[in-house]
Amino acid sequence: MYTFIKSIIHRIFPQWLIMKAEYMLRFLYSFFFRGTAVKCVVCNASLSRFIELPSGDLLCPRCGSLPRHRRLWMLLHEYDFLNNSIRILHFSPSRILRKKMQQLVPASYITTDYDPEAYTDKHYDITHIFEPPESFELIICFHILEHITDDAKAIHELYRIAKKGAIVWIQTPFKEGDIYEDARITNPAERLLHFGQEDHIRIYSVEGLSKRIQEAGFEVNILQFSDDKSLGLKEEIILRCVRPK
């Protein structure tokens, strides 16, 4: 139902209007999810349930957050990163997290997306980031590297702009075993078949990506999280990469 209503709205109204009215539309739609069975930690809404998307992800009807956004929001609080003395660079943030972060830490939070039409502060190519060395205490890089052909260069750039002692949180889809990549597979349909999405270049394994990140100079901790249905969280892995002091 949610996907159907969303597709109708996108067919009728222009994108700029949808962006402007998104929070109001979600607020009205969440009326049908009144309840106390689950809670979204991003918008603090108590709900009867989350919306299950075709991908299996649980979407908050009130704010549009997904499990990985809710996990990230919890991590930002847990590690006390939400103050204006910490410079944060966030690659391709979700709209709701960008809005919340801009309200909380407006002076130190920079967003970036490669897509020139994305509503972010910058539009950096992750392999050529126009920032001076040692610029950030925290870099959030979720679901980016699997799109990047020269991922070694991207990781090197992350290392260059991270301050000594800074943390880079990295997440991608993972598989068991070795990294699966094949430079001969360039057709979108074939990429979907082999890598799970039309614009994915590879599928990492936790060990394989950790090794590539360590080769750039980072120390890597593998953070493993369990699911929590009442908070709409799922099992996931985030790589906590620290640039040594």
Ligand SMILES: [Zn+2]
């Ligand atoms: Zn929410």
